[in-house]
Amino acid sequence: MNVLAQDPALETFVLNMGPQHPATHGVLRVKLVLDGEYIVEAEPVLGYIHRMHEKMGENRTFAQFMPNTGRLDYLSALSYNHGYVCAVERAAGIGVPERAEYIRCITVELNRISSHLLWLGAYVLDLGGFTPLLYAFDDREILLDLLEGVTGARLTYCYFRFGGVYNDIDDDFVTGLKGFVKRMRTRLPMYHNLVTKNIILRKRLEDIGFITPELCRKYGATGPVARGSGIDYDVRRHEPYSVYPEFKFDIPVYPKGDSMARYLVRMDEIEQSLRIIEQGLDKLPSGPVMAEKVPKILKPPKGDYYHAVEAARGAFGVRLVSDGTNTPYRLKLRSPSFSNLSLFAEAAQGLLIADAIALMGSLDLVIPEIDR
Amino acid sequence: MSGYFRDLLDGTKSLAVGLGITFKYMVGPVITLQYPHQTLPMQPRFRGHIDLVRDPETGTDRCIVCGMCQKTCPSGCITVAGDKVEGVKKKALTLYTLDFTKCSLCGLCVEVCPADAITFSKDYNLAGRSREAYVFDLKKRLEERKG
Amino acid sequence: MDILALHNSLNTYLLLGALLFGFGIYGMLRNRTFIGMLISAELVLAGASVNFMAFNRFLAPDPTVGQIFALFIMGLAAAEAAIALSIIIAVYRNFKSIDTDDVAELEG
Amino acid sequence: MKANALKQAMAKVSSAKISEAPYAAKGFHLEISVAPAEVAAAAAVLDREGFFIEAVTGVDWLGEQAAAEKAAKAAAAAAAKKAAASGEAAPAEPAPAVAPAIPAEDQFEVVYDFNHYEALCRVTMRVRVVRSTPEVPTISEIYPGANWHERETHDFFGIVFTGHPDLSPLLLPEDADFHPLRKDFQA
Amino acid sequence: MTPILSPQGLAGLVFLGCVAMTIAGAVVATNAGRLIRAVTGLALCLVGVAGIYYFLDSPFVALMQILIYAGAVCVTIVFAVMLAEPHELKRIGKIHALAGPASILAAAVLTWGLAALAVKTAWQPAACRANNGAVEEVGQSMLTTYSMSFELISVVLLIAIIGSLVLARAGRSK
Amino acid sequence: MSVHPDVARVIGYVVGTIAFVALNASFLVWLERKVAGHIQRRIGPKEVGPFGIFQSLADGIKLMSKQLIVPEGADGLLFRLAPLLVMIPAVMVYVVIPFGPALVARDINMGILVIFAFASINVLGLLLGGWGSNNKYAVISATRAVSQNVAYEIPMLLTVVTLVMITHTMSLNQIVAQQPTIKDWYLFPWNGSIMLPIGFLIFFICSMAETNRAPFDLGEAESELVAGFHTEYAGMGFGLFFLGEYSNVFVGCALASIMFLGGWQCPFGLYPGVHWMLIKTYFLVFVVMWVRWTYPRTTLYGLLNLSWKVLIPFALLNLLVTAALLKVF
């Protein structure tokens, strides 16, 4: 009808979401170009919590970098601990006793549950429901108490060591964990009744925020985001490490690619993690939790090494370039949320603000891990 | 059309179920720990800031001033100083400061200590009005704890 | 004059109606934007309604007539507002202005 | 095998050198080194083979030249010493086979990590550029996900990805003009 | 003089308040620099008019006035202001030097004429009233005597709705 | 000078109504926090006074003593006017609510209409507040609030019209008088139309949506729009919006209990009075809170879908069925 009216630039306005905004889970900023409430263009702006992890990796020893890995993604710190120690162990050729590997897997899965629980709560909070967040925190507190009993910290663990774990688990932990698994089995149906089946939530998630497998591949999305698009990719199964081959567990995959699919993937993962924990407790061998011969000062041979683990948000990779000294020459941390967020701009086009928030929440972002 | 009514019915049912769940919790007990009135016992492995261990035999610290903790600390928050004491093999500790505001509670110092002279304290509820209050003189703290 | 008993006199209402009408005319002449003119038109209608209601109260043999007229005027005003506003929006879309003169200039 | 298929497909890219890496020790299966000019072509091959992009990053090899020269000198000195000790005349050809090639200038290395959703095949692609004019063509048109990775690499190393739509700082402040992961960076 | 602190006095006071509100609203509506303020003035004026209707023994019309004018028409106009003028800072343009005084003059003449007419005329009240003008009667006659106009009004409204939908939609690309 | 008793009564009602609105709203705030707390298995306000009952008082004192900021570029007049435009109608509607047989400030025979008329001004307040703040979030939120209000006014009025058809009166006190015991409540299908329970449901949902309560609190969706139309309001400006919201919730529930649950009448015919009115209303208010703390928020299109595809058809059906039944019987 009219050229002017069809030019979107004339009817749009820019809305700045963040850097302090309740939906961005921290300090992400998203520049939205809106036409009414429809998003014409979304541009995430990063770097508000850039903490120089990679620089710090270059000027401290291998062991001294451990605490940093717990602060990359503070919600599943142990996965990142795990990825880092695995990479260094691969580089330095350190073996790990089996008991330690089991403990690692158990605690990592426990940490994954706590991360997914927090995501569940925060996601429903994004969608306007406050109560499920606090129910999720209930469960999480029990879990944090368990982990605190082992690792001494509630959130930013620094528990793994090259060649093992810091200290052994005790019977209290085992009985507590069994109780927790039992409790979670009754709580999960409650979450499904309260949240998943809720018509309001279903209307907000179903058929909203599609991500195609091709989009995942082009942007390198991993973890629940990829699995919610029907990509059967999980580092634990695909590229087995630690003692994961010993466990029977399923990789939940939902082919639809909408927000609901990603939601269901994570809910199912909680269940699978419970299975792994149970099996781990059953199979837990006795023995030492530290390898005997771990050199005090690590000097991996020259070259570069890569190790990836399945963190709560996707594949976390560590690329370690060693020059033969006791500090890494270059330490690249490949964080899953970085790739997962990068597809947001394309996936959010044409959505309403409210739907974009449902989409962003379903990516499960932890900003410090993106900004590193 | 039947889909419309099924949706309506299912939706209403799901809403009622949700209300039922929250009502059950509402009449149930609260789980709040009323902090200043009630407290949690800290777990044995809880990591507060580090503290010097008192040697039950000598009644003083066990530190041998080897400086390992200072060297190992990723954030450089430990400063140790000691004097050579005649006759005894180990050095005597004169100063042990911990800048807790830089600490990341990684526990590397405790792990590396050859003399088991430091341990985690159970101070979990620190809060104060100045930043300097958290640069601890651990030797002094040890002495104060005696009294 | 009893200032507190003004509400019992027909003239008060008629004067008020005339005043509102006058304000409406003034606003229509003075304003250059569509919306401003629409607002003034509403004032004119309000002035007319006040007159209707006043006559209805003081003079009419059937006191429902004026009320019904006032209600009809409201209905018309609402319809008018809706139409006028959609025209304004359409004009704005096309000419990026709600200024009456601008439209005239752009029309050619 | 995905690795073999990739090797064959990569044959079209003339400068690509593919070698297999010991997976258990290194954590990746294939190493490809490619000339800067053919990065996009190599990425297109990977794209056709269905790989997804994991990460792009850089490594600053500052001082490599000096180290290599030193090593070469040491090797030469050792050879000379050996020659002197054996009493024979110094060999006419200067470079012994073991001596590393001395790069003409210090270099940046851009490392691309690719992976495959179905097959277990991690691919590390390396590109080397000189430090003075660090320019690599972008692959963000082939892999839009590389956009941010390249921006980040530009932030940290100052490597310019030619053809990139927007190289403004991603993680660093908007007005940042420093490249913190360069080895000669001083805050 | 009616004493202020009596029911009649209080009513008179409230009436004066309504008149003041109406006039103040009208002044704001026609003279405000910003459209949004003009709408606010209009809303104020119309609520004042509603009060006046109340004094004219017609609470029903008064309430409908508030419901329709303040609640619907004014809100619609505010909406239009928001949609059509995002840069509210731009003031209403200057008018021609003569336009101001001319419009004042024209309006004043009209007002004066009407007022004179109103005051000069000797109005004859009706001898008897058919009914007391309650809501029931209004409803009755609306559906009997005036049913034709009632229908017409509803048709007009329907056309207005459809028309505005068509007009407002036409410009959208999606 | 002697004061005419009517004048004294008017003054008494004005003062009493304002005091009741303020106290009631702050009580509701406290109740909301308590209900929310217990639903979430925590305590809620506890340390300020017994059971934390003075919490709202403390909040009020604090809000009143906060600095007032008019944001840069905002229209100062509108910005200050908007909270009043929300608050004044919210107080005005209390005039016609019958709390007891005689406990009503002005029992005019068009009570329902008065409430709807004044409630409609509320929207204007939100709109002007949002626009006056010169904040994009506030503007988006205000437009949302208005489209929501307009959409839900239709089914709500249709339901009320249906009820008025049954009761033959718009006077709230008379409607209450028609429901002396529990079996006469207009909630039940045997009192005029089989659609009455659905009518109640529609009315209740609409009153939640009209007062911008969760799950319809799109205007204040903090995950999308920070704090919605009152993003820029500090101190008492915000406090007035807050009080206005709670006062509107109370009015909505009071209206529902008057129209469907017999208002101040005792369900069993014993001791009617203000206490029954309060019990019924507070129960409905509690349900509103309970709903708020259970569900996530809808989206704008979900909300409009509900209104246009579910509520309005059912309200129309309600109207037609009731009209037919009234004609037949």
Added chain:
Amino acid sequence: MGTENIQSPIVRFAALDKLLALGRANSLWPMTFGLACCAIEMMAAGASRFDLDRFGAGVFRPAPKQSDVMIVAGTISRKMAPAIQTLYEQMPHPKWVIAMGNCAISGGPFVFEGQYGIVEGADKFLPVDVYIPGCPPRPEALIEGLLELEEKITGSRRWPRVEAK
């Protein structure tokens, strides 16, 4: 610190001041504002087990205009600092700042020679009232910090002191 710019009230009675202080101290609405790890512990403190709402401090407001206390929970990067400053300036007086966690106090573990990205402590650009050390501090410590702030506002402590064993 945070109270120096309040316009002086017209009536200045000691009792009124005290009432004001009590009102303010018991209604400290924090801003929903998390930077990093500590934000999760801040959420935990607001959650059922520790329940900040008992002290009237559970109303996390998303808008700075309506909040009284800014809990700086996490590392402040140089890119974020101006935004934090703006947010602080948008808060109406009286307002307070709590630096939660080591990063907010001094930059914490992220301070090293040659660091280029973070601000070493919130008190470099904000008037911090209460410091809560820890990495991250437990929720109890945050409650303790709020109680400390209340003590600072009212001048006395209404709650028992808890000695860590």
